[in-house]
Amino acid sequence: MSQITPLRAAGARRHFDETFVIVGAGQAGVQAASTLRERGFRGRLVVLGDEQRLPYMRPPLSKKFLSAEQSEDRLYFRPQSYFESQAIEMRPGVRVEEIDRNRARLRLAGGDFLYYDKLLLATGSRPRVLPVPGATRSGVHYLRTVDDALRLRNELTAGCRLSVVGAGYLGLEVAATAASAGIKVTLLEIDDRILSRVTTPGLSDFMAGVHRSRGVDLRCRSKVVAFSGAGRLESVLCEGGAIEADVAVVGIGAVPNDQLAREAGLTCDDGVSVDERGRTSDPNIYAAGDCTRHENALFARRVRLESVQNAIDQATVAAVCMSGGDLAYRRVPWFWSHQYEFKLQSAGLFDGYDEIVERGDRREGRFALLYRKAGQLIAVDAVNMPAAYLSARRELALRGEITFDAETTSAPPKVRLNTRSGSEAAPSTLDWPEMTSQSIAG
């Protein structure tokens, strides 16, 4: 991976008398707070989150936490004692209602105000609601939070019939988790193939075969028009007929939480618009993570990404720039998924490819698809082939990716992402498959 550090963080001020506020206590919010302290920011640092919990990781919610193989305490990034030791005012259960840019203050639910010198919006995204009758009926689930996952887990009991609406990564992971537990799963996809928004037919066909071989009743070109039942859910109505179901999960994408920014008059475009340094159209307000649309300089286009990588990397960049440094976001997007015994790893942006080279052997369940455009690698999808993935990842980094190290962030990279029983514990490589190549993770 090339290491280009043209924009040094050196010379950062300490900001003793300033207040930085982060709205959103999720992946990006906690990363930004940690990075600010690691960089030596000495002012007041407040993180406001509208969930009642300390910040936690969401990926296990559709995987090992849903199957109850992972306990709740292993979801949390940091214990309360960490935030106290870093003088980070972590305030769960506090919703921000309004940004008053003229007075540089926030109005909190309940009526209190909080003044800021610099603000970071890390408000994430929320599930897209299916606009059909019965979409909020009891038994119909959306999956974003620990509470959502606990509610769903409680209803996925032996003998129940589950319909999953939407065959993107989230829907497929829920289907895999449920089918592995012996639950009868019907998977409904409006398109003519699964994963159509995120990959090419080669991977879609392979994963469709995997799900069918595990007993999932996969129905493409199935448009859900209503959820019906006398009280709770009894059936999912599609254009082609009804499917009996006790539980349904809707996974049809996410919507950025950009309403605070929009109401405050910040430029938004299906997400808070930010530049390479995480800056919004207000010089004192930054944004990072799922809630943003940003410029990806490596691929020369504006994108909105929903991934752990993007949340961590954008938050790091924003924290460096907020605290007086200068760093541009030049990272290759990457993502992973687990379904059954298959580990899927993707990097880059595949659209616009004119050639696919396949490595490995899909009959053995181990292959990689390399996407090229005009002879240059632009993306990779790998299934149970981490070596091919990492080698493609290195090639993609040659486009000019920066690494985050002591020099760019002006502090040793100490961020660890999981803590158990108060003691620092390394994150599981199963949950965080790229940890070995991510210097930020330490």
Ligand SMILES: Cc1cc2nc3c(=O)[nH]c(=O)nc-3n(C[C@H](O)[C@H](O)[C@H](O)COP(=O)(O)OP(=O)(O)OC[C@H]3O[C@@H](n4cnc5c(N)ncnc54)[C@H](O)[C@@H]3O)c2cc1C
């Ligand atoms: C079930 C599931 C599985 C996933 N699996 C993967 C995976 O395998 N790999 C991967 O890379 N990514 C995965 N993701 C995506 C990844 O978790 C997100 O991209 C990441 O959490 C984004 O981080 P964020 O900080 O931008 O948003 P979040 O982590 O969502 O944090 C935003 C927080 O801000 C809060 N908030 C919003 N508005 C306000 C307000 N006005 N006041 C106060 N607080 C507010 C929200 O309630 C939330 O707690 C998954 C997501 C889900 C839901």
